[in-house]
Amino acid sequence: MRKAGALRFTRRRRRPSHPLLRSGGRFWAWGLVCLAWLPAHALAQQALVTAQLGNAVEIIDLGSKTILQSIPVPGAPAGIALSPDRKTAYVTRPEGHGVSVIDLDARRVTASLDLPGGPLGIGVNPKSGEVYVADWYGARVFVLRPNAAGLTLEGEIATGKSPSGIAVTPDGATLLVANRESDTVSIVDVGSRRETRQVSVGQHPFGLTLSADGRYAYTANVVSNDVSAIDVAAGRETGRVTTGQRPYVIAFAVGKGFVTDQYSNTVTVFDPATLKTLAAIDVGDHPEGIAATHDGKTIVVANWGDNALSLIDPSSLQVTGTIGTGDGPRAFGDFLR
Template identity: 25%
Template sequence: MRMDAFLTLFTILVSSPAVHAQSTDVAASDFDGSGRVDFLDFLDFSGAFGKTSEQDGFDAKFDLNGSATVDFSDFLIFANNFGKSTTEESGTFLYVSDIVQNRVEAVDISTNLSIPSRAFSVSFPRGLTLGPQAGLVYVANLDSLQAYDETGSFVFGIRLTEVENPVTGTPAAPSGFKVRVNAAETLAFVTETAAGAVEFIDLTTRTSLGQVAVGFDPGGMILSPDESTLYVGLRTDHIAVVDVPTRTKVDSIFTGTTAINKITLSTDGATLYTATATPDEGHASGSLIQIVAIDVASRAVVDSLQISDPVDLVDQVLELAANPAGGSLLVTLFKTAPAEEGSLNFATFVGELLVISLPNLELANTITIGEQAAGFGISPDGTTAFVSGSEELTSGVFSIFVVDLASGTRLSQLPIVIQSATEFIFQSTKQVIDQLSRLANILIVP
């Protein structure tokens, strides 16, 4: 096929949102049988374009209208099917935000197929959550909170409050990080690292209600079951407690030592969990890493579990979350450990998913993801984890690995290329199956 003809077809394909043509079975345009009409099918079609039944190399499967010639009429039919799946959507979706590629991707997790109609582009998506009422996907980026509907269309955006740099007196760099919304979808909460604050946003009037100062480097946050209290993880020795009705920081829960700014809450709302790093010369890394349990009622640390190895050169907790089905806590741990081969000494990189049983903190399973394990999400039924990681860091390739929690087995990868996953969110009423195969910041939707 001539290059100018190829470019013409490709330009029409990507620039025409709706090409009206004769209707045909979507599966007929899925030439490679992948379950989706995509760019690989376009490449196959372009190679056959222009051929007639009298020529060598003619393949009738590309002659979609049966005219004995693969021509522009066939292309219009193909273009009408481009991006579609050969199966109906199951209603169970996984959303993933990629902070490097500035995209939010969507996957139907029952068919292992991406859903282009739900995906969208957004600048620097750091936080991601789902509105339980309107079904909007909320994205926190550097300077705003944005909302998108189920077609991937932009609905509205709200600029975050600017703050001054206390040293220079000039505007500080915007720094929206994580976002959460209440059950009624009337309030949104956005952590902002530069301001050391949580911004309250009225989703009814789509205006900011102001910031609540909470402390250094706020990250993860979680609402109490009755939604009267917001707990905010800080990169310091305490967790901030914010009263939602009055928008006031009312207390601090001390963790005993420096914590990561990620927190989670037990399914009954009685226990908070975070990870701490205590200086310890007995550890090669200089720190003893623990998971700590905090009783919400008494504000006291009631249990802890050491997860670092004294010989490790680096130990870093990237994420932790309570299993929505109850009974366990999941933690991703990245570590650098010493190794030797013959007379050579070197360091190995290991990314693990730890399964910790509850209510007592006991290590139940360690699942190796690769050389890196970072953010993750857990399916609503608690059977499957989706973990961002890399099998080999030097490759620069990051994927979303699917882990069966019952067997402790890494099953496959999601079929989407992701550069850097920041968060996982789920919306689903159906069981996740184990055929998933590559993705970044994740959310599931029914």
């Protein structure tokens, strides 16, 4: 069966029936969680990859290029975010309608919380540890509180339609949400849990990433094939970057931006200061999740179509290696430890 909403058929992939398992069309899904910037103490030696078709989260050592552990997570795991201390992973399960909690030291699922709707994008407040989950089928973000038992649902925040990518500013005071069906980004005051502004961006924004200082946000606009830059304090779009086909998520390293282009099988490189396109790097089939290691020396790309991670040197803009993964790697969100 053709994946709901997909605008192309990947070359060799079977297609799950659930609309949250694919991206690209009207029900374009997953994109997840925005990419959060790693705290200063984090060591990005491991990639925590949601293998959505394999129903697992894989812990991959980037140095040895080996899978250390495959943790079963039923329900088509998609989005992922890490706790501030980097010891816990929170994983959305669109088909399982909930969130799983993984102890990364014990390498096992320790708790699960059922949620209504379509839990997809996920992010963590770097100060309070609150967990935010976007309901793809609604116009809301769930607020979850970590506790000894796992997670507790504390409330909801109204957003635009089909919220997807999520990011939180480094001071923990502001939440940003990409609203795919509204063509907007919600700016939310965390203290009051109320949206204070909606910023118009390109068509169908999905992945959402902040600059390191939290002053600017960037959305990957799937249908208009560009990236919107947003001045967070001013609450307005400041410009756009032209990308390849179906941009998904953005990462930053060595003063450059990197965007996965799902249908072009490339990563677009751009200058955040000028918003000019610098290059396009050929990677694997259908690249989606992307993040930079904490030392800024490697960009890690999850290629859905060929079950592999591509490793890119952000200075030379060359692919330096690949790592095999399980079936359907997404790594949508904060996935480097």
